Amino acid sequence: GAGVSQTPSNKVTEKGKYVELRCDPISGHTALYWYRQSLGQGPEFLIYFQGTGAADDSGLPNDRFFAVRPEGSVSTLKIQRTERGDSAVYLCASSLEAPGTSGRGDTQYFGPGTRLTVL
Amino acid sequence: AQSVTQLDSHVSVSEGTPVLLRCNYSSSYSPSLFWYVQHPNKGLQLLLKYTSAATLVKGINGFEAEFKKSETSFHLTKPSAHMSDAAEYFCVVSFSGGYNKLIFGAGTRLAVHP
Numbered sequence: 001g002a003g004v005s006q007t008p009s010n011k012v013t014e015k016g017k018y019v020e021l022r023c024d025p026i027s028g029h030t031a032l033y034w035y036r037q038s039l040g041q042g043p044e045f046l047i048y049f050q051g052t053g054a055a056d057d058s059g060l061p062n063d064r065f066f067a068v069r070p071e072g073s074v075s076t077l078k079i080q081r082t083e084r085g086d087s088a089v090y091l092c093a094s095s096l097e098a099p100g101t102s103g104r105g106d107t108q109y110f111g112p113g114t115r116l117t118v119l
Numbered sequence: 120a121q122s123v124t125q126l127d128s129h130v131s132v133s134e135g136t137p138v139l140l141r142c143n144y145s146s147s148y149s150p151s152l153f154w155y156v157q158h159p160n161k162g163l164q165l166l167l168k169y170t171s172a173a174t175l176v177k178g179i180n181g182f183e184a185e186f187k188k189s190e191t192s193f194h195l196t197k198p199s200a201h202m203s204d205a206a207e208y209f210c211v212v213s214f215s216g217g218y219n220k221l222i223f224g225a226g227t228r229l230a231v232h233p
Contacts, residue, residue, distance in 0.1 A: 004162075031219065042209050042223030043163070056220060091163070097219060106219055110155075110163040 002026070004111035006092050012117045013082055021077040021114045025094030032075050033108060034067055035091040043091055049075060050097065082118045089113040121146045123212050125224035133232050138182075138197040140227045142210030145191065152193045153211040153221070154184055163209070169193065180204070205231045 005024040013019050025032050031050055035043035045059040049069045057067070064082075069075040079086055093108040126141040144150060154166040167178025174186040184195045193210060210224040 033220070035221075035223075040225075042226050043221075045220050045222070048220060059220075093163075093221075095219065107165055107168065108219070108221060109165075112162045 004092055004094055004109055006090075006111040006114050008114060009112065010115045010117075012119065014119050015082060015084060017082050017118075019079050019082055019116065021079075021090050021116070023075045023077070023092030023094075023111060025073065025075070025092070026096075026109055027073075029094035029096050029109075030072070031095045031097035031106070031108075032069060033093045033095075034075070034077050035093065037089045037091055037113070039088070046077070046090075079116075082116075084118050087116055087118045089115050121148075121150070121212055121214050121222050123210050123222055123224035125208075125210050125227050127227050128225065129228050129230070131230040131232065132200045134202055135199050138195070138200045138204065138229065140195040140208050140210075140229065142193045142195065142224060143191050144193060144210070144212045146212055146214050148214040151213045151219075152184075152186060153213075154178065154182070154193075154195050155209045155211055155223075157207040157209065157226075159206070166195070166208075200229075200231045202231050202233070205229055 007022045033048050034046040037043040047067050048056040051072045064080045067077045091113045093110045095106040095108045097106045122145045124143045152169040155163045157163050166182050167176045169176045169186045177183045182197045207226045209226050211221045213219050
């Protein structure tokens, strides 16, 4: 069975450019998460989707970051006016979480990540 | 506030000797606790999880962890290290009311020597 996939695997861009990172969750998983992992650190939460809606976007660092999940499956993380400090590995995870529950303890399955380098 | 502290950034063991990776958590709520492993250039993989059932949790590849509420700890152990265990290990907490948002520790890099 297919796991979580992310594209591209690597993205190099110049400061000030716009980038989009894509995540394909495991089929049937209603919950989708984005995390960011800077060099030498653990992943940090960015945003959580339950279905099509962003239930918690408290981890987005500023308004240059935005994410969508229009059909409740694939999600795109969008970063405007990229800065060198945005360089990191962006991880996506999905879980089989029923709507209306906290999903506490549901296993999150992670994709391989997209390594973003801003020059 | 919820947080996780991994007490060692690096641990080095010889093949065949026990592994101990230490983790302490802080949570105002009843937590769920996880250990994930990250091999170089590979995705995060769940080793084991605690969700208020048995306090001794067994995971994959011979790893286990014990939830100790009085010590707010969730240390990861393995009786005998294998070369393939060399990787980065993350202790992770989530809590009720947190939408299953995972809070990661900084990680412990495990090196296994022949």
